[in-house]
Amino acid sequence: MAPILLNCMGNDHNDYIKQLVQVKNPNLDTMEEDILYHFNLGTKTHNLPEMFGDIKFACVGGSANRMKAFAQFIHKELELPGNPEEIIDICEGTDRYCMYKVGPVLSISHGMGVPSISIMMHELIKLLHHAQCRDVVLLRLGTSGGVGLAPGTVVVTDKAVDYSFRAQFEQVVLGKVITRSTELDEGVANELLQCSSELQNFPTVIGNTMCTHDFYEGQGRLDGALCSFSHEDKLEYLRKAYDAGVRNIEMESTVFAAMCRVCGLKAAVVCVALLNRFDGDQITSTHDVLVEYQQRPQVLVCHFIKKRLGLI
Ligand code: R2B
Ligand code: URA
Numbered sequence: 001m002a003p004i005l006l007n008c009m010g011n012d013h014n015d016y017i018k019q020l021v022q023v024k025n026p027n028l029d030t031m032e033e034d035i036l037y038h039f040n041l042g043t044k045t046h047n048l049p050e051m052f053g054d055i056k057f058a059c060v061g062g063s064a065n066r067m068k069a070f071a072q073f074i075h076k077e078l079e080l081p082g083n084p085e086e087i088i089d090i091c092e093g094t095d096r097y098c099m100y101k102v103g104p105v106l107s108i109s110h111g112m113g114v115p116s117i118s119i120m121m122h123e124l125i126k127l128l129h130h131a132q133c134r135d136v137v138l139l140r141l142g143t144s145g146g147v148g149l150a151p152g153t154v155v156v157t158d159k160a161v162d163y164s165f166r167a168q169f170e171q172v173v174l175g176k177v178i179t180r181s182t183e184l185d186e187g188v189a190n191e192l193l194q195c196s197s198e199l200q201n202f203p204t205v206i207g208n209t210m211c212t213h214d215f216y217e218g219q220g221r222l223d224g225a226l227c228s229f230s231h232e233d234k235l236e237y238l239r240k241a242y243d244a245g246v247r248n249i250e251m252e253s254t255v256f257a258a259m260c261r262v263c264g265l266k267a268a269v270v271c272v273a274l275l276n277r278f279d280g281d282q283i284t285s286t287h288d289v290l291v292e293y294q295q296r297p298q299v300l301v302c303h304f305i306k307k308r309l310g311l312i
Contacts, residue, residue, distance in 0.1 A: 019135045021128040022264050034130065036123040040093035043130050051090075052131035056104040057305050058124060060117070061141040061297075062252070064098040064109040070141065070298045071100035071107040077302050078103050078311070105305060110140075110252065114213060117252040121259045128265075137188060138267040139304075140256050141297035144248035145219060146273025147210075147241055150203065151285060154296050156192045157184055157209040157269035158245070160253035163218070165210065165244035169258035182257035185266040192268055195303045204300070207247025209269055211254040219249050221281040238277055248273050270297040 028034060035042040061067050068089070075084035080103050090099040097120055100107045108124060110117040128136055146153055159167040160182040167182045189206055196204035216224025220234045241249075253269045260267035272293045274283050283290070306312045 016134070021125060021133050021136060023126060023129045024262055028126070028129075034126060036127055038094060038096040038119055039091050039099060039123050039127065041090070041123075041127065048127060048131040052101065052106070052127060053133060054104050055101070055106050055128065055131065055133045056136055056308075057301075058106045058108065058128065058136055058138045059141055059301060060108050060110050060120065060124070060138070060256070062110060062112055062143070066141075066294060066298075067098060067107045067109040068100060070301075071102050071105070073295075073298055074105050074107065074302055074305065075102045077306060078105075078309075104309070112215075113251045114211070114255045118255045118259070121256060125259065125263050125265070136265060137185075137308075138256075138260050138265050139301050140252065140267075140269045140271075141301055142250055142252065142269070142271040143274050143294060144209065144250040144271035145275055145277045146248050147238055147246050147277055149205065149247055149273045149276055151273060151275050152203065152289075152293050152296070153273045154196065154202065154204040154300060155209060155248040155271050155273060156189050156196075156204060156206045157253055157257075157271070158186075158189060158206050159183060159208045160257040160269060161208050161210050161244070161246060162254055163210070163212060165208070165241060165246060167208075169211075169254040171255075171258075180258040181261055182254045183261060184257050184268055188266050188268045191307075192270060192300060192304055195307060196300055199299065199303060202296070202300070205247055208245040209253045209271065210241055210246045210249045212249060212251055215251065220277070223281045235278070249277065270300055272296045 033042060033044040071087055072084040087100050090101060091097055098109045110120040161167050168179050169182050171178045193204060193206055196202045212218035217226060220237050222231060222234060248271055250271055257267060274293060
């Protein structure tokens with residue numbers, strides 16, 4: 001019966017299936033229940049299609065406060081009913097991540113570093129799958145260290161690269177290293193760049209983003225508790241990174257890009273540079289300046305969302 005049904009429905013049905021969020025794990029089909037432990041959500045305890053089925057933009061970022069502020073900002077910009085100050089954290093039963101839903105936009109925090117975002121991404125992709133979401137774009141909004149860029153510049157990631165400037169992410173699975181590609185969606189990146197040109201005073205570039213497993217030694221900082229290299233060694237590494245097209249450094253982009261790619265999800269990374277790493281390691285800007293910088297990825301992604309929704 002099933003094949004006949006498929007044939008009757010033809011291409012429309014195939015397109016519908018293609019747009020659904022794919023998970024790449026056959027075990028999930030045989031599970032009676034899936035508990036998304038770190039979100040405090042589950043397929044038996046929550047009606048995920050009803051709660052999340054209309055999601056079109058899943059926006060993720062490191063800090064819980066910033067992702068709450070982003071949700072409130074989007075709420076105001078989309079002119080949704082209700083008081084933005086009263087939005088509820090869907091994951092309030094757990095303090096691992098926070099999650100807010102405003103219309104078709106999900107805003108979720110992921111903490112710092114690859115292990116933290118990777119756990120969140122497993123559960124987010126399963127959530128979008130269980131909820132039968134279609135045509136979802138994932139966006140990471142973050143902060144970073146600029147490489148040869150003025151502080152405040154926004155970087156839309158071309159390729160997320162590792163410490164050797166390779167567009168790949170290595171994951172240890174059953175004691176063996178699995179390598180996955182970290183290429184992001186070129187079309188979405190170009191759309192974001194176009195959006196930046198429509199905003200006033202909005203310095204934005206497309207460039208490679210290097211993802212590291214540490215903020216200090218891992219990013220060539222001289223000011224950590226440990227340091228085993230010279231100022232000249234640091235500059236040489238940053239110069240090599242710059243020559244390989246790296247324009248900023250952060251700590252989550254490779255696994256984010258790799259997981260989205262395997263699951264066929266369109267994704268982009270938008271990070272503001274808080275400093276120029278050729279000029280120093282410490283983040284010396286005032287609190288107010290940093291707050292304004294951190295709003296820039298939010299303003300850009302909001303413009304992108306409003307354009308996609310046909311609101312501007
Ligand atoms: C950017 O900022 C954080 C470190 O300060 C980290 O999560 C990242 O990627
Ligand atoms: N986040 C990083 O990972 N590095 C920086 O230099 C600044 C923010």
